[in-house]
Amino acid sequence: MNFRSLEDFWAFYMNQHSKASTRRWHFAGTLFSILFFFCSLLFSWWFLLLVPFSGYGCAFYSHLFVERNFPETLRHPFWSLMCDFKMFGFMLTGNMDREIKRLGKRPVLQVF
Template sequence: MESMNFRSLEDFWAFYVTQHSKPCTRRWHFVGTLFGIVFFLCSLIFSWWFLLFVPLSAYGCAWYSHFFVEGNIPATFGHPFWSLLCDFKMFGFMLTGKMDREMKRLGKRPVLQVF
């Protein structure tokens, strides 16, 4: 991934959205983030061992979607902290049904897919 400098989280967010243009990519991220949250909660309730599954599930699903669905390199490799923040932002938009509207606001039309 080429080195890109961003001046703000909002600038990075616009780039982040372009890297998640396919609905299937966003769905894989949503599932990974959801499992990460569930495993984190399980670690608080049951055992700290569940913490091992937080990054495995979250990054596993996300990276799978980038390599095999979107066909790009995860932004995490170049900007890990901002990518994490934007992943939660995207999760929130998806949870509330606002992600397509956000993509249109940024001028990124959602890519239609059959699957």
């Protein structure tokens, strides 16, 4: 698929993250990546090795076992990373449900 803008990709990205559990796994991975990045600045550069493993590990797990789709970061690495931080921001501020409604998508209800 070819996307003309980040906004076009964002709508597709959110469709690939329809389950709340998938978004939570991404949030956790992004949060750990940020924490490990700051630990590398404050303590030791070795923490940098944990940045991609924590972020991508949580994301890939959620796509393979929760959402059951293919991680788009392999096809569109830059836009996926940008949208991951955008989703992280919406979740951090409590605006994710509003954004899902704006895009015209219904969140998939889950027990977990």
